[in-house]
Amino acid sequence: MKQFLIIVLFLISTVSIAHAVEGNLEVIINPAYKGSITIYDKPNGRIVASVKHDFEEEDYLTFSVSNQTADFFYGTLEYSISGKKFKGWVKKGKHIGTYARNYEPRKPIKLMSGASVNSKVSTTVPEQPNLFYQVTAFDKKWAYVNVLYKGQVKQGWLSPEMQCSNPYTTCN
Known part of the structure; x- marks a missing residue:
């Protein structure tokens, strides 16, 4: 007992x-x-x-x-x-953010329309090491991000599993 x-x-x-x-x-x-x-x-x-x-x-x-x-x-x-x-x-500002964790180089990063795995994909970012994703909001551990990719701003919710908040590595 x-x-x-x-x-x-x-x-x-x-x-x-x-x-x-x-x-x-x-x-x-x-x-x-x-x-x-x-x-x-x-x-x-x-x-x-x-x-x-x-x-x-x-x-x-x-x-x-x-x-x-x-x-x-x-x-x-x-x-x-x-x-x-x-x-x-x-x-808040462009200097606050994260990197996208991506151990599969050919797989694009999915940005979701909501802070849930059940949300629709809002946009994708072809895998690019060392891109800094600005965080503008959060919901629990989900981050709403903006990232500049080839002159175009892409935005959406980045899942916790795809975030890398280590200043010494980009988790790629």
Whole structure:
């Protein structure tokens, strides 16, 4: 009985932890971005910090997004190597995004019309390594993205399985 109780408590705590982070979207600040990221206490509020990539140490910023408005994302910016973290609101922009994970070089990237595997395909992007997909919104772990491909902007929902928020590799 004691073992059963321990297992049940473990499962409850695991489910609670998984549920708490279920909605966070992991993105990166474009590793080529040379500007500063301004962090606010609320959308258009007081500036609490201004950070940028540390190119000398190759310490790039990642961003765990947990909330959004039309113009801002809220979450935690973190340096990948040093681990230094900053919480707050960041204005959306072309420098916030992800790469598309594609281990099948001839298979195009599908952008969906909704944040679901059951949605229709909105458009496809022929596999192109190193394209940066701007994230403009999210729904749970789905990212609404814009990507420039051969002079044309393609947009739609990118599934969590196809996202790569690692500033050191493009997952291709």
